[in-house]
Amino acid sequence: MATEFSRGQKSPLSNLTPGTDLYVGVKIDGPGTWDISCFGLDEADKLSDDSYFVFFNQPKSPEESIQLLGAQSGDTESFRLTLDNVPAKIGKLSICAATEDTTAGQITSGWFRIVVGGEEVMKFTFSGADFSGERAVIIGDVYRKGVWRVNAVGQGFNGGLADLIRSYGGEVADEEPAPAAPPANTGFAPPPGAPAPAPPPQQAPPQFGAPQGAPPPQAPPQQAPPMQAPAAAGGAVDLSKVPAQGYADTPTMYQPTPPGAMNSLEQYKEKPTTGRYTQQSSKMIKVTLGPEVLTRKGSMVAYQGNIEFDHKGSGGLKKMLENKMTGQGLSMMICRGEGEVFLAEDSTDLHIVELNGRTININANNVLCMDATLSVETKRMESAGLPGGGFFHIEVSGQGTIVVMTHGTP
Helix, strand or coil, X not given: CCEEECCCCEEEHXXXXXXXXXXXEEEEECCCXXXXXXXXXXXXXXXXXXXXXXXXXXXXXXXXXXXXXXXXXXXXXXXXXXXXXXXXXXXXXXXXXXXXXXXXXXXXXXXXXXXXXXXXXXXXXXXXXXXXXXXXXXXXXXXXXXXXXXXXXXXXXXXXXXXXXXXXXXXXXXXXXXXXXCCCCCCCCCCCCCCCCCCCCCCCCCCCECCCCCXXXXXXXXXXXXXXXXXXXXXXXXXXXXXXXXXXXXXXXXXXXCCHHHHHHHHHCCCCCCCXXXXXXXXXXXXXXXXXXXXECCCEEEEEEEEEEEECCCCCHHHHXXXXXXXXXXXXXXXXXXXXXXXXXXXXXXXXXXXCCCEEEECHHHEEEEECCCEEEEEEEECCCCHHHEEEEEEEECCCEEEEEECCCC
């Protein structure tokens, strides 16, 4: 299952996959044409060797550790990154996109994803809501910092490709770039369910981490006029565009995501009800009412339906004094009616515990909610090693469910 990244999120690659032979796919939906490339940067984040600028007219690095694959499997552009073969002088592989005829603010939707062995292990989604008038975007980085890591960047440049190249230490020629012609879809597209074509005999079988069913990479057209790559010190870049070789799109495995703010909010949509208590995230619980539920005061984030909220009394003078003396009183409210209540408390991690007739001993401060049918008693934990001979906790037992709060993983 893919790990969803947010803008600026970083992680060691080993947390996502043990593999180092990566398929990296980028999708950009929206008006205009976007040129997607990979910059191989040194420790100073500079393009010290222009042979590590991989784009449509220079589709691979010298040792082929970075390869441009083209459009496939629903991606606008894709790369193969063989990290074990990347030279030590290259510390970062930066995936970028640039355009001359639109802006990043007009992107309908897009993603940056990593696939290993046909399985998607990481995905970062973005849209024009994350940008404004930029004409170039650093989408994501795979970089070395002790170990290989991944970063969902999402940073834009107003000056387009030229500005981006200069930021990496390259120089750009003054010649006016010619507009890029739209790429022609000239590649072979197998029908759904048909096996992918076999690679040419002189090529190794494509057993790296590309999505299953993706066609092999197409060679760039021989008749395309040469394009100068960005030079290191003293060199220059001719940004004249030439039509890139077309690639065949295989049927996409993803559904389109809604644009704008809705795309950004997609990860927060309500999870389908799977029982009386449904985990919406590690920080939020949805409780479906029927039987009454006791919830911590102030923990209700939202509700839907016909629901009443009542204060739960202390249980009489004896109970009130007991709570005061032990510090183990529960300040709860009763939720009753028909509908669903969403509960959270100070970004704590929430855990659903089914008692099924058993007993749990817990500090009152760690209780978010529970079924009203459960019984609660204040108990003293006896131990000669404790100050004063012991301290107090509550004992919850019976048939039902309790939701426990912790700061971090218990």
